[in-house]
Amino acid sequence: MADTDLVVPAGWEPGKGTSASMSKQFTFDRYGITRKFLDHVAELSEQDGYHPNISFGTTYVNITIDARDGEQLGEGDKAFALEVDRLADATTG
Numbered sequence: 001m002a003d004t005d006l007v008v009p010a011g012w013e014p015g016k017g018t019s020a021s022m023s024k025q026f027t028f029d030r031y032g033i034t035r036k037f038l039d040h041v042a043e044l045s046e047q048d049g050y051h052p053n054i055s056f057g058t059t060y061v062n063i064t065i066d067a068r069d070g071e072q073l074g075e076g077d078k079a080f081a082l083e084v085d086r087l088a089d090a091t092t093g
Helices: 031-048 075-092
Strands: 021-027 053-057 060-066
Touching (some): 060 075
């Protein structure tokens, strides 16, 4: 599959217009769980060397993954998104 054919993972929204990005909101029952998830994403970012754009409140986290090459989402970006999904499941499960 060519990078131009990359489909964002389920639940992720592709960027609008020319934006090479995807975004997703994660919601949690309380701040302690939100904080735990943020800590896990921070660890993933350090291991991977990629830092997504993150905004959060007491019970939600918005994550935007921009294309690493600045032009087109690739397999590495998709893999990062899938790992974030796994971390969300592990944090709440």
